[in-house]
Amino acid sequence: MKPVGRSLLPGLSLKRQLLLWLLLPQLLLWSVGGVLAWRIALSYADTGINQSLKQSVRALARQVKPVGSGLQVDFPRAAQDVLEQDPSDRMGYLVTSPPGSFLLGNSQLPAPPDGVFIQTGEPLIYDARLDDKRVRVAVLEVTYGDARSPQRLRVQVSKSLAVQERVARELVFDMLVPLAALGVLLGIIINAGIARGLRPLKRLEAQLGDRLGSALSALPPIELAQAPQEVHSLALAVNQLLDAVRRSLSQEKRFVNDAAHQLRTPLAGLVSQTELALNETELTAVKERLVKVHAGALRSAHLVHQLLSLARTEAEVTLQPLDVAQLAREVAREWTPRALSAGVDLGYEGEGSVLVQGEKLLLREVLNNLIDNALHYAGTGATLTVRVRSDKDRCVLEVEDNGPGLTEADLPRVFERFWRASELPGGCGLGLAIVAEIAHRHGGSATALAAQPSGLLVRIDLPLMPVAASP
Numbered sequence: 001m002k003p004v005g006r007s008l009l010p011g012l013s014l015k016r017q018l019l020l021w022l023l024l025p026q027l028l029l030w031s032v033g034g035v036l037a038w039r040i041a042l043s044y045a046d047t048g049i050n051q052s053l054k055q056s057v058r059a060l061a062r063q064v065k066p067v068g069s070g071l072q073v074d075f076p077r078a079a080q081d082v083l084e085q086d087p088s089d090r091m092g093y094l095v096t097s098p099p100g101s102f103l104l105g106n107s108q109l110p111a112p113p114d115g116v117f118i119q120t121g122e123p124l125i126y127d128a129r130l131d132d133k134r135v136r137v138a139v140l141e142v143t144y145g146d147a148r149s150p151q152r153l154r155v156q157v158s159k160s161l162a163v164q165e166r167v168a169r170e171l172v173f174d175m176l177v178p179l180a181a182l183g184v185l186l187g188i189i190i191n192a193g194i195a196r197g198l199r200p201l202k203r204l205e206a207q208l209g210d211r212l213g214s215a216l217s218a219l220p221p222i223e224l225a226q227a228p229q230e231v232h233s234l235a236l237a238v239n240q241l242l243d244a245v246r247r248s249l250s251q252e253k254r255f256v257n258d259a260a261h262q263l264r265t266p267l268a269g270l271v272s273q274t275e276l277a278l279n280e281t282e283l284t285a286v287k288e289r290l291v292k293v294h295a296g297a298l299r300s301a302h303l304v305h306q307l308l309s310l311a312r313t314e315a316e317v318t319l320q321p322l323d324v325a326q327l328a329r330e331v332a333r334e335w336t337p338r339a340l341s342a343g344v345d346l347g348y349e350g351e352g353s354v355l356v357q358g359e360k361l362l363l364r365e366v367l368n369n370l371i372d373n374a375l376h377y378a379g380t381g382a383t384l385t386v387r388v389r390s391d392k393d394r395c396v397l398e399v400e401d402n403g404p405g406l407t408e409a410d411l412p413r414v415f416e417r418f419w420r421a422s423e424l425p426g427g428c429g430l431g432l433a434i435v436a437e438i439a440h441r442h443g444g445s446a447t448a449l450a451a452q453p454s455g456l457l458v459r460i461d462l463p464l465m466p467v468a469a470s471p
Contacts (some may be wrong), residue, residue, distance in 0.1 A: 002429075006358065014198065016095065022190050026186065030179060033179065034176050037172045037175045041168035041175075042164065042168045044171070045165075045171075050091045052159065054125075056122045056159075057157040058095055060095070060157060061142055064095060072283040077213045091160075092105070092109050092156075093156065094106055094155075095155050097151060097152065099152055104156075109129075109158055110129070110137060110158075112124065112126055112137075113126060119143065121141075123139065124139050125137070128158070129160075131159060134162075135159060137156055137157070138156070139156045141153065143156045166282075182294065193228050203431065274293060319442070320357065321353065321465055322358040322359075324356055325354045325388040327360065327363060328367060328386050329348050331364060331386075332347070332371070335368075335371045335372075338375065339375060343382075344374075344378060344384050346386075348385075348387075348388075349386070350386075350388035351388060351389055351390060354464070355465040356442070356462045359441075361444070362442075363442070365434065366434075366460060369456070370384070370431075372431065373431050374401040374403070378401040378402070380402030382402055383402050384400070385399070386402050387400070389427075393463065393464050396460070397460040397461075398457060400458075401456055402451060403455050403456065404452075406456055408450070411450065414458075415446060417433045432448070435458070438464065439460050439461070440447065444462035445461050448458070
């Protein structure tokens with residue numbers, strides 16, 4: 001039996017599982033988007049701070065001018081107040097000449113990292129800590145004086161990174177809040193869409209619930225006028241299941257009715273004959289009654305066998321490669337002793353091998369019924385021939401006798417259940433009905449024809465097994 005697939009989230013309804021599978025990826029993407037937005041905002045803030053520091057350090061370097069053997073710093077108090085007016089965004093500065101010898105500014109400003117090469121005239125940016133706060137520092141070194149006694153001047157300007165982080169947070173907030181609102185709105189729309197999409201399943205559940213009180217043999221099919229293709233496929237599968245249940249119940253009911261109807265008469269005869277035998281006092285009369293009881297029991301056993309065979313043909317058939325010609329020869333050999341005792345010439349004609357997709361037991365039942373029917377009605381001195389041949393893409397199985405045969409009016413009725421053309425004892429009218437049902441189950445057909453010059457020919461037409469293509 002094929003295992004039934006299990007849900008990855010057992011215990012949750014289909015609606016909740018769909019919501020989780022649709023909203024969790026969005027939440028993940030929203031989180032990734034927030035991280036990326038934060039990094040992008042920091043990158044833009046870094047670029048802004050670096051540009052500002054480079055401009056400030058160059059501007060401050062231009063305010064330091066060599067005068068004779070000294071330096072003139074044109075840096076008024078007002079400019080210093082502007083640099084240091086915002087405590088959270090304080091900009092510090094330091095001027096040293098030669099580098100490391102304090103001239104003015106904040107002497108606590110961190111020096112460049114060891115081993116870092118500072119190119120003259122090009123600002124260098126580095127991060128440091130000042131008063132346990134993260135700062136970014138720009139350093140610029142310039143030369144002054146004449147060629148005989150060159151001098152070197154270092155200018156540093158620092159800026160707190162608190163503003164950078166605040167700007168980044170504001171940018172991310174301005175970006176993610178609208179996205180979050182859109183995400184909530186999208187979640188509401190998805191929830192409504194899932195609820196609407198599951199309505200056909202609710203209608204399907206309601207229709208199935210309405211059928212719980214109905215008889216199984218009268219279950220109407222599911223009808224969904226407007227539904228997605230997947231729900232239509234589910235409804236179709238349910239309808240096929242209901243149809244199979246109806247067919248199975250119908251076959252079971254028909255079998256029970258047929259068995260009750262057909263067994264009533266022989267069983268009543270058996271009861272009657274046994275009652276009469278019990279009242280007989282002479283041994284000869286008792287023996288005559290027992291002979292009739294035995295004949296009735298044989299007929300009942302034959303009827304039960306035919307009814308069971310008919311029920312078996314209505315079940316599912318498993319088809320496998322089968323050589324019909326070989327099977328026909330085997331069955332003909334098995335029936336030869338009985339044919340000889342009945343004075344009938346039984347023979348086989350046809351090809352050596354004809355392959356079909358079939359069920360061996362059922363096709364053997366076909367041959368048994370056809371040969372038994374011919375031996376029963378053809379009469380002593382008749383000739384009975386079993387043939388198997390291929391005709392294009394079909395396998396043709398024939399059983400022909402030269403007995404009295406049937407009239408043209410009776411030929412169309414030979415495959416009807418419980419129909420008999422003769423009152424000869426021993427038959428029950430099911431043999432040829434079983435033959436037709438088995439042929440139909442194999443994708444073929446059964447036909448009754450008048451043999452020439454006399455007799456009956458029953459032809460079974462089956463599809464040949466496809467020949468495998470050569471590599």
